[in-house]
Structure formats: C-alpha cells, structure tokens
Amino acid sequence: MNKRYIIGIDLGGTNLKVALLDLKYNIKDREVLGTRSFLEKEELISGIVYSINRIIKYNGLDKTDILGVGLGLPGPVDTRQGVVHFLPNVPGWKEVRLRDILKKRIGLAVFLDNDAKVMALAEHRLGAARGFNNVLCMTLGTGIGGGIIIGGKLYRGFNNAAGEVGHLPINERGLSCNCGRSGCLEAYIGNSRILNSARKEFKRDISLEELSLLAAKGNRQAIKIWRNVGKRLGFALAGVVNILNLDAVVMGGGVSNAGRVLFDSAKESLQNQAMSVQGGHVKIFRAKLGNNAGLIGAAIMVREGQAS
Amino acid sequence: MNKRYIIGIDLGGTNLKVALLDLKYNIKDREVLGTRSFLEKEELISGIVYSINRIIKYNGLDKTDILGVGLGLPGPVDTRQGVVHFLPNVPGWKEVRLRDILKKRIGLAVFLDNDAKVMALAEHRLGAARGFNNVLCMTLGTGIGGGIIIGGKLYRGFNNAAGEVGHLPINERGLSCNCGRSGCLEAYIGNSRILNSARKEFKRDISLEELSLLAAKGNRQAIKIWRNVGKRLGFALAGVVNILNLDAVVMGGGVSNAGRVLFDSAKESLQNQAMSVQGGHVKIFRAKLGNNAGLIGAAIMVREGQAS
Numbered sequence: 001m002n003k004r005y006i007i008g009i010d011l012g013g014t015n016l017k018v019a020l021l022d023l024k025y026n027i028k029d030r031e032v033l034g035t036r037s038f039l040e041k042e043e044l045i046s047g048i049v050y051s052i053n054r055i056i057k058y059n060g061l062d063k064t065d066i067l068g069v070g071l072g073l074p075g076p077v078d079t080r081q082g083v084v085h086f087l088p089n090v091p092g093w094k095e096v097r098l099r100d101i102l103k104k105r106i107g108l109a110v111f112l113d114n115d116a117k118v119m120a121l122a123e124h125r126l127g128a129a130r131g132f133n134n135v136l137c138m139t140l141g142t143g144i145g146g147g148i149i150i151g152g153k154l155y156r157g158f159n160n161a162a163g164e165v166g167h168l169p170i171n172e173r174g175l176s177c178n179c180g181r182s183g184c185l186e187a188y189i190g191n192s193r194i195l196n197s198a199r200k201e202f203k204r205d206i207s208l209e210e211l212s213l214l215a216a217k218g219n220r221q222a223i224k225i226w227r228n229v230g231k232r233l234g235f236a237l238a239g240v241v242n243i244l245n246l247d248a249v250v251m252g253g254g255v256s257n258a259g260r261v262l263f264d265s266a267k268e269s270l271q272n273q274a275m276s277v278q279g280g281h282v283k284i285f286r287a288k289l290g291n292n293a294g295l296i297g298a299a300i301m302v303r304e305g306q307a308s
Numbered sequence: 309m310n311k312r313y314i315i316g317i318d319l320g321g322t323n324l325k326v327a328l329l330d331l332k333y334n335i336k337d338r339e340v341l342g343t344r345s346f347l348e349k350e351e352l353i354s355g356i357v358y359s360i361n362r363i364i365k366y367n368g369l370d371k372t373d374i375l376g377v378g379l380g381l382p383g384p385v386d387t388r389q390g391v392v393h394f395l396p397n398v399p400g401w402k403e404v405r406l407r408d409i410l411k412k413r414i415g416l417a418v419f420l421d422n423d424a425k426v427m428a429l430a431e432h433r434l435g436a437a438r439g440f441n442n443v444l445c446m447t448l449g450t451g452i453g454g455g456i457i458i459g460g461k462l463y464r465g466f467n468n469a470a471g472e473v474g475h476l477p478i479n480e481r482g483l484s485c486n487c488g489r490s491g492c493l494e495a496y497i498g499n500s501r502i503l504n505s506a507r508k509e510f511k512r513d514i515s516l517e518e519l520s521l522l523a524a525k526g527n528r529q530a531i532k533i534w535r536n537v538g539k540r541l542g543f544a545l546a547g548v549v550n551i552l553n554l555d556a557v558v559m560g561g562g563v564s565n566a567g568r569v570l571f572d573s574a575k576e577s578l579q580n581q582a583m584s585v586q587g588g589h590v591k592i593f594r595a596k597l598g599n600n601a602g603l604i605g606a607a608i609m610v611r612e613g614q615a616s
Binding site for chain 1: 586
C-alpha cells in the first residue's frame with residue numbers, strides 16, 4: 001500500500017500545529033500557525049485545509065500517499081459523529097460538524113478527538129505510559145485536562161466526556177472555578193492561580209518559566225509555590241487513585257515543566273492521602289512526548305481508526 | 309448437564325449467609341449464621357464448609373449437582389490467586405488462601421471477591437444497573453464501599469482494589485477517617501458519623517432506622533441530618549462523575565434505606581457540582597437487590613467464571 005503518511009493536527013487556543021508523520025509516527029515536517037490570527041470559524045477551517053494541502057505538496061506528495069487526517073482540539077467532541085460541541089476561548093464554534101466539513105474539502109478520512117484524550121493515547125502508545133494498563137494522563141496548563149486509559153484502551157465514558165480531573169472538587173467551600181462551580185482542582189492549580197500566587201509572593205508579574213527556574217535555583221518563595229501546587233495535585237490524585245487503582249499517572253503540559261519540586265511534592269501528598277494498596281503501586285511519570293504528544297496522538301488515532 | 313445449582317456466600321462482619329441458588333439466580337434456600345459466633349479463623353472456615361454441606365444435603369442434592377461456590381467478603385481480595393489479604397474487624401485473617409482451602413475441603417470450584425464488587429456485579433446483571441455500561445455501585449454503611457463497571461465488565465484496577473469511593477477526599481483539612489487519613493467521604497457519611505450527628509441533634513441515642521422513619525414523617529431535625537449526608541454524597545459523586553462520565557450510579561446498603569430525602573439531596577448536590585455534560589446524563593438509582601445482592605452476585609461470579 002502506498003499510504004505511507006498521516007497528517008496530525010493539534011489545534012490549541014494559541015497555536016495551530018499541522019504535521020506530516022510517517023506510519024511509525026516520526027514527524028517528517030511541521031508547521032505552526034497562530035490560532036488567533038484566524039478571526040472566524042470559516043477562516044480557521046480554511047486555514048487548516050490550506051495548511052494540509054500545503055504540507056502535502058511541499059513534501060512532494062499527493063493525497064493518495066496520505067492515510068488520513070487526525071485532529072485534536074481543546075473542547076468536548078463527539079468522536080463518533082465527528083462533531084465539535086464547542087471550543088472554549090474560540091468564539092463561534094458550536095456543534096460544528098468538523099469531520100464532515102474537512103472530509104469534503106480535502107477528500108481524506110478525518111478523525112477528531114479532545115486534545116487531552118489524544119495526548120493520553122500518544123503517551124500510552126509511545127510515551128511515558130507505555131506498557132501500563134490503567135492510566136490517567138493529565139495536562140497541566142490554563143486548564144487541567146485528563147485522558148484515561150482503561151485496559152489499554154482510551155476510556156470515553158457515556159458521551160466522550162470522561163477524564164475531567166480538573167473538575168474534581170477538593171474542598172466543599174473552595175475557590176471559585178472557571179467552570180462556574182467551586183472547589184475544583186483547576187481553581188487551585190490552573191495557570192492563572194499559580195501566577196496570582198507568584199505575583200503576591202514576589203510583588204511583581206512573573207512567568208511560569210521564571211518561577212520554575214527560580215525554584216530550580218533554590219529560591220524558597222518559588223519552591224513554596226510549587227510545593228503548594230504539588231500538594232493539591234497529590235491530594236486530588238489520591239482520590240482518583242483510590243477509585244481507579246491506577247497503574248500509572250502521567251503529567252504533562254506547561255505547569256509540569258516545573259519538574260522535580262512539583263513532582264516530589266505531588267508524590268508525597270499522594271502517598272499521604274491514598275490508601276496503601278492503591279498508593280503503594282501507582283507510578284507517577286512526567287509526560288515524555290512534550291509538545292509533540294498532540295500531533296503524534298492525532299496520527300495514532302488515524303492509524304488505529306483505520307485498522308479497526 | 310446436571311449442575312443445576314450454585315452456592316452463594318455473603319460473609320459480612322455481622323452475618324454469614326449461605327444460599328443455594330438455581331442457574332437463574334433464584335434463591336432456593338438460605339441460612340444465616342452470626343459471624344461473631346466463630347471465634348477463630350479455623351472455626352469460621354469450618355462453619356462455612358459445614359454450612360455448604362448441610363444446605364446441599366438438606367435440599368436432597370449432592371455435590372455433582374453444584375456448579376461451584378461463590379463468596380463475597382468485606383476486605384481486599386486477590387481474585388486470581390483466591391487470597392484474602394485481610395478482613396477488617398475479623399481478627400486472624402491475613403493472606404489467607406481461602407479459595408484453595410475451601411476447594412480442598414469441599415471438592416467444588418470456588419470463586420472469591422470483595423463484597424462491594426460482588427454487589428456491583430449483581431446490580432449490573434440483574435438489578436438497578438442492568439443495561440448500563442459504565443456504573444458506580446456504592447454500599448453505604450459502616451464503611452462506604454464501591455464497585456465499578458466499565459464497558460459492562462467489573463473493573464478491578466491494578467490489584468483488584470478499584471472502587472474505594474469511601475476514601476475519596478472531599479476536604480483538605482477534613483474530618484479524621486477510620487483509614488488513618490482525613491477528609492475522606494466515609495468520615496462524613498459513614499454510619500457512625502450519622503449516628504453521632506443524630507445523637508447531638510436529638511440529645512439521645514437513635515438508630516438509623518428511627519432516623520429514616522422520623523425523616524419520612526417530616527421531622528425537621530432528621531431531614532436536616534439526611535440532607536447533609538446527601539449533600540456530601542452528591543459533592544463526592546460529582547467528582548467521580550466528572551472523571552468517569554458514568555451512565556449511572558447505584559446506591560445500596562443500610563444508609564440508603566433513608567430513601568427519598570437522601571437521594572433527592574444527593575442528586576441536587578451532584579447536579580450543582582458536576583459539569584453539565586456529565587451531570588446531565590448520569591442516572592442515580594437505589595439498589596434493587598437489597599440484602600440478597602451479595603448472594604446473587606456470588607452466584608453470578610461462579611457462573612460467569614465457569615463460562616470464561
């Protein structure tokens with residue numbers, strides 16, 4: 001068969017990444033566009049189509065070489081129908097039949113899923129969760145997302161909305177969350193909350209990168225902030241681990257770049273709060289595929305979708 | 309085939325129930341012994357063996373009529389190896405190879421599992437969760453146990469310890485729990501906590517049955533207590549529902565007999581705290597098989613175990 005390539009797309013709130021991958025999921029070519037430069041839904045869709053066509057042509061290929069297109073996006077998705085329910089932070093996206101639209105305009109098979117699920121798929125097949133049966137993969141960033149692998153397969157739940165670990169409540173009278181409720185994990189360890197704590201502590205604006213760097217250099221204020229984040233994270237994870245008796249938890253996303261200070265604190269807090277049988281067995285890993293997890297997972301989705 | 313019966317056993321902290329069931333899980337005969345009348349491990353095992361032999365003989369059968377023995381017990385179990393790790397509240401039980409011991413002494417196939425998992429199996433195959441794919445079954449009593457069905461199958465996790473929903477933490481600086489940690493759901497809505505609240509409210513000892521009766525009759529103090537229990541329950545369930553995007557939650561056990569006042573409050577609190585996609589779809593049911601769930605589930609385990 002001559003279909004030796006896959007198009008993987010990672011549509012984020014900030015960046016639109018389009019990549020050409022081979023069947024072993026090596027990224028052969030890649031382009032990154034700013035999502036916000038597309039003002040309207042139609043423009044963004046056209047941008048995606050244009051970018052797909054360009055990357056195929058630029059690499060001396062044509063559509064008969066392409067197995068299909070996989071796309072991960074940061075919102076709830078009906079994978080079976082190929083419908084994007086909505087995209088938080090991208091106006092104008094509501095119940096968009098994106099799969100059919102793209103399929104019609106590019107003439108290739110198209111697969112969609114939520115980005116946290118796509119990331120979980122990638123980390124399970126090729127990354128940190130490889131070989132583990134029951135895994136939670138978390139993305140720590142502006143939002144806290146999650147994808148769950150059960151028995152080696154992506155677990156979707158009733159309507160593909162499983163994995164919302166950011167909205168696990170950790171306090172009855174807790175902080176207000178973006179979701180409109182309160183006490184959710186995300187309200188405590190989402191990007192903006194961390195940046196707020198840092199601003200209070202340092203009396204100036206400070207980026208996550210700087211905060212991580214300071215902690216790595218031994219700055220006690222920065223370490224305190226990251227340890228608090230880890231403590232909350234571990235506390236929430238203990239609940240998930242007690243319920244799911246997981247083999248492993250994988251954490252990626254911008255916040256996870258804080259590295260060891262964060263992971264050590266999360267592990268300690270998880271061990272303190274989890275039951276010994278469950279806590280004693282679960283492994284905690286940092287995600288391995290980094291920024292490419294979305295592209296690789298999107299390609300895996302195409303290959304596994306084609307095979308099944 | 310002439311193996312038309314199954315022995316189902318429900319070994320609780322208070323009662324040891326032994327039943328003869330047909331292949332449609334009808335209970336044909338049943339005996340109930342006091343668990344505490346057996347002082348030592350050996351005595352309890354002998355009591356089980358004796359009771360199995362008696363119920364077979366008493367019904368004019370012999371062992372060739374019996375497909376096997378299923379046994380649910382209130383502690384962590386290695387189902388594959390047939391080992392009981394320990395039994396809380398029953399001294400002397402530690403790493404007991406109960407399956408092999410029973411098999412040798414009665415000459416029948418034996419299947420063991422944790423009682424909450426056995427109950428989940430029963431409620432899924434024949435009770436309130438029938439027809440639902442992804443379900444949490446909870447037992448509300450002295451302890452808060454849980455069994456999870458994923459894709460129609462019992463979900464065990466890494467070492468058969470999944471489902472410990474009683475130890476989902478709901479407050480960072482929370483009440484002390486029997487497990488030695490704090491903030492767990494069980495610390496808020498376990499039997500003893502409810503009885504404590506009732507004692508404070510009514511200035512006297514009061515049973516769960518009376519508390520339920522009073523609430524049903526409109527007593528405002530009793531209603532307040534049950535509404536508080538429901539509120540905590542719903543809050544914790546919101547987290548589970550957000551993570552697992554469940555089809556249904558089934559609640560049984562003594563505390564669930566409080567009925568509507570408890571369920572209405574739990575549903576309201578769940579709806580307030582869960583995300584709309586997940587909360588909007590999940591159904592909440594009262595367990596259907598009551599006190600027989602353990603016996604029926606034990607028999608199902610034998611039948612499904614034999615078939616596989």
